[in-house]
Amino acid sequence: MFTGIVESLGTIKAINLNSDGARVVVGSGHLDLSDVKLGDSIATNGICLTVVAFDNNSYSADVSSETLTRTGFAHYKMGQQVNLEKAMLATSRFGGHMVSGHIDGVGKILNIAKVGNSNEYWIELPENLQQYIAEKGSITIDGVSLTVNSVNTDRFRLTIVPHTTEQTIISSYQVGQVVNLEVDLIARYIERLLFCREQRESQNSNSGISKELLMQSGFIKG
DSSP states (O other): OBOSOOOEEEEEEEEEEETTEEEEEEEOTTOOOTTOOTTOEEEETTEEEEEEEEOSSEEEEEEEHHHHHHSGGGGOOTTOEEEEEEOOOTTSOOOSOOBOSOOOEEEEEEEEEEETTEEEEEEEOOGGGGGGOOTTOEEEETTEEEEEEEEOSSEEEEEEOHHHHHHSGGGGOOTTOEEEEEEOHHHHHHHHHHHHHHHHHHHHHHTTOOHHHHHHTTSSOO
16 A cells, blocks of 8 residues: 655666566665565555565566556656655555555646646546546546546646655656556445445346335334
8 A cells, every 4th residue: 555655766777578577677766675575565656566676776576467558667668767655554644645556547648737836737537537536536646646626528637736746757747648547546446335236226126125125024124
């Protein structure tokens, strides 16, 4: 679990493709690796990667074919900067929101505009994620916890303050660039709960069991 508060900028040192996907080597920048162990998780541009090797200045992780297909990793190159965050501790300050490190999809930056001392970004919203994005709700972009300020059918707007821009790869964003999207974790579970409830109600209806029948039989109270 992560918070979406970036701890350091890292650099892709190597991407070695193999039959299972790829092994990447990431320069850790200012990220403190002194407490990192094999098997620990580090969010790399919002993607939860498992450390399989490390030294004082870098770590290696395996990236599955699924991840290569569904995330921005398909476009990453050596020398590219990435946002880094170690998995949170139970004692950590919760500065962002609940971030799983499981990418839901990618979006394209459609427009960038200067607004006061901040930058405004409009980002493409994939159709399969539209129901999860709410105005003033949370979203994770390349591992950064951000607030959605406006939503249209196929796009949403972010307003990024200078500190966030300076401390993340957002400073390098350009129109047309693809970014990783992770929607709010709670929204996904609410949708699943509602779907399962509808399924049960539909099955009960088809079987002739109704709420009224259960009440009459004393199984539930009104």
